[in-house]
Amino acid sequence: MCLIMSKEVIFTESRGKVASGRRLPFYLAAEEYLAARRPDEPLFLLWQVGPTVIFGRNQDPASELDIDWCEEHGVEYYRRKSGGGCVYADWGNLMISCIYPGAGVKDGFARFSSSVCEALRSLGFAAEVSGRNDILVRGRKVSGAAFFALPSVGIVHSTMLLDADPASMQAALKPSAAKLGAKGVKSVSSRICTLREFRPDLRLDVLAGALRTALSAQGAPGSLLLDESDVAEIERIESTYLDRDFIMGRHGGREEGSRTVAGEGYVEGCGFIKAEIQIVGNKILNVSINGDFFTGEFADGLSQSPDLSETLSRLLAGEEPTREAVAAALGGIRLEEMVSGLTSAAFVDILFRNC
Secondary structure: OOOOOOEEEEEHHHOOOOEOOOOHHHHHHHHHHHHHHOOOOOEEEEEOOOOEEEEOOOOOHHHHEOHHHHHHOOOEEEEOOOOOOOEEEOOOEEEEEEEEEOOOHHHHHHHHHHHHHHHHHHOOOOEEEEOOOEEEEOOEEEEEEEEEEEOOEEEEEEEEEOOOOHHHHHHHEOOOHHHHHHOOOOOHHHHEOOHHHOOOOOOHHHHHHHHHHHHOOOOOOOEEEEOHHHHHHHHHHHHHHOOHHHHHOOOOOOOOOOEEEEEEEEEOOOEEEEEEEEEEOOEEEEEEEEEOOOEOHHHOOHHHOOOHHHHHHHHHOOOOOOHHHHHHHOOOOOHHHOEOOOOHHHHHHHHHOOO
């Protein structure tokens, strides 16, 4: 049982109901706003959106989703500021946001997973935590979570698959064969399932009620109602998520005359990693790292820490593009403090595995 007494966040237009009617970035912005304005208060929010793909801060959307299919079928897509992988959401998903004062990555996930599993078990599901951030029922994924760290506050947000459209999910997402192989599956649809596959009669309000009870530690000290001034500030933050360069992850062009060395692979306890170095002459110019990994405890406070690719670029710029030179440059760096589960040796192995 979760011992944290959390308040539910309520919008005026959704009193007594799951919040809806907004684009997905609005709710991510609401998390940021609440974490900054009420950093000492545990809070949670239940919400829904129309067909949308949301991908992690460190992911390349062109590699993770079928952009043409999404645009043709009216599926929106956005980048979030937390790590983790690419997910599809629609009206068959129940989205969950939790704000935990003082929580680091491991503690935040532990609190969240404990509460969500408790809610599912109260409804008769044999729920269990798997890997870094997944919740399974009978060996198949029904919920995945990501963590976003701000100074002194941890935010966990998650999907809960009640009755999402599996055909749209399969069409929108295109994870690499290497990533699926690491999970022991051949497709997205073979790995996930919806709660209604096990309980066809399960209603949204019943699921939401069970989550409210578990997330509030069965005794919530009331709720937090947001007013028009709160919403206006949330909309201001939302605009940063709608910036096209942020969504697509554009960080400048390719240097003329440069070449690249790149590799990708799955690291147990970390996730899928795609690393690339840009080389001019015989020196490294910059580094790009993408994947569904999470930043480590070092990076609690994303706004306070530099972009991971920029950090690695500073560390490796001017080095020779060899396994030995890169390993030596990272020799005194504890990369696992920047990326959970990723050692410098594993990063070097991925980068040069095709050389």
